[in-house]
Amino acid sequence: MVVNASIIFNEVPHGAPVPGKTLKRVEEELDVATVDLEGGLLVKMKAVSLDPYLRGRMRASSKASYNQAFALGKVIDTLGVGIVERSDHPDFPKGAILKGLLPYSEYALLSKARLDMKLAKVVEKPDGIAWTTMVGACGMPSATAWIGLYEIGRIKKGDTIFISAASGAVGQIAGQLAKREGLTVIGSAGSDEKVAFLKEIGYDHAFNYKTTSTQDFLEQHPPSVVFENVGGETLDAVLATIQNNGRIIHCGSVSQYNLPPDQQYGLKNTSNVVTKRLRWEGFIVSNHDWTEFDKTMPKLVANGEIKFKEHVTKGIDNGEAFLDMLEGRNFGKAVVSLE
């Protein structure tokens, strides 16, 4: 018998999620040796990923969006990695490493029906890579950086790219990949410490948006392509300063997710889409083909060509780690270690 801790979606939040109310830690006793698998698996989870898009799933199930709302009272899921502890399913033998959309729990019982949805697959774990890195530097944010730069932004040598939330999970990888391709790379972040980190990983220019005006800085260094993670005022500054024929890779609007509809920032500079002939494109990484990324990224991480920073929380909490990530108090990719 073990006590299995999980996080459930307890209540639809208005504005910012409240730890213990929106997300809530629950415990149940689980007999890992004898629990009936009914054709599925018992997985010992090793790490899960905390990402801003999860905020969007914390909504009433009646509200449609590009992803599924979390079910009230149920354990939430996110990108995770774990080891098959017991198996009733021939495709997932005991000891296999499973990666994909998995429960935010210490132990996960996966039904055969769920496995058939192919939300998770068996993967190799390269030597010397931590469990958290499997969902961190080799996880969804890095795939987002990859797809955004190559498929949406179609970056090319000579471009000047501005990356907002640059020390975040997506930004730190996007900047390094862009630098490898010969771009001039500019990043903004919310503290001097983060700015120093950006310079350390090869950003040509970096500034603290809390003490330096984004618009002023970009007027000095007008970007030809922008990897936009923030939305709101930052995006307005981007529209004001981006070069003619610029491209905006719109990846997220983290500054707006917690605001009620009547407090959403109103963008004033969208007429520039016409006058500057911009291409502004959104994307959802899960709709794109990761083959090239999956083939290349683990090697770059394993041989140290891509540096990364993780913000590791240990164990299951009441959603405090998620809120910290959402409000920018993490430094690097937010992951939870469940070892």
Add this chain to the structure above:
Amino acid sequence: MVVNASIIFNEVPHGAPVPGKTLKRVEEELDVATVDLEGGLLVKMKAVSLDPYLRGRMRASSKASYNQAFALGKVIDTLGVGIVERSDHPDFPKGAILKGLLPYSEYALLSKARLDMKLAKVVEKPDGIAWTTMVGACGMPSATAWIGLYEIGRIKKGDTIFISAASGAVGQIAGQLAKREGLTVIGSAGSDEKVAFLKEIGYDHAFNYKTTSTQDFLEQHPPSVVFENVGGETLDAVLATIQNNGRIIHCGSVSQYNLPPDQQYGLKNTSNVVTKRLRWEGFIVSNHDWTEFDKTMPKLVANGEIKFKEHVTKGIDNGEAFLDMLEGRNFGKAVVSLE
């Protein structure tokens, strides 16, 4: 000796242009028989085009934009057509028809230096087409509809397209071209008379945005592609209702051109660019290749396959016709006959 009337840019406007102040009619005596051509041409202008983008050129010359500011005190130019009356230039013989960026005047003196900039070229005028139609249905707005639909929107059979300002110069052509390609076509306009016209030229659905909420209407008919001419609240309704993977062909923001910066509408729904994976793209028709358009459009107009409506003003005024066009009091493509 003739009296040659022209319109000059007299004063930078704050908000809407004021007839007689912003634009002003001036007259000068011109000896058409003997005036020195200095290697250039004397052209009798036949028609000029009034277009919203001209508002953007009525700015202080210190303010950079995608096009050139009008020079204070000088005659403005716009797409026009005329006949060469006298020529000092071998490429432009007497009697040739000249079309392009030309002065808003009854008679135009074009220097050799100006001709070398190739802002206007010699064209054929098909039988049975009015002078105004040369700059109307065969002019820039139709080219804008063409490039927007085919190059930017990449329309395909089965798409549902929403066109704002649909009875305007661009919209009436865009709707008909889209219908020819097998799209479901929805248009909005500012009067019931305009709505009736839209249905007459083949729009599947049309509504008066002054009496019907754009957002409510589009919720009933969510578009997959949008030809956006209006900006502001209309564009916010588009972002709220457009289908996943939708494309926004951003052609203009006519609702915003006359507003000072602090009164620009603040768009609230731009996070949907990400969640709906939208592609939102602006373009300037003069940067695109018109070859295909120039080859096809005159035939469609000549054989009646494309219907069009012109709002013809006769002669040179103090800018009243321009203001009417900008504020939507015209019905169809605004042109000025100078015959």
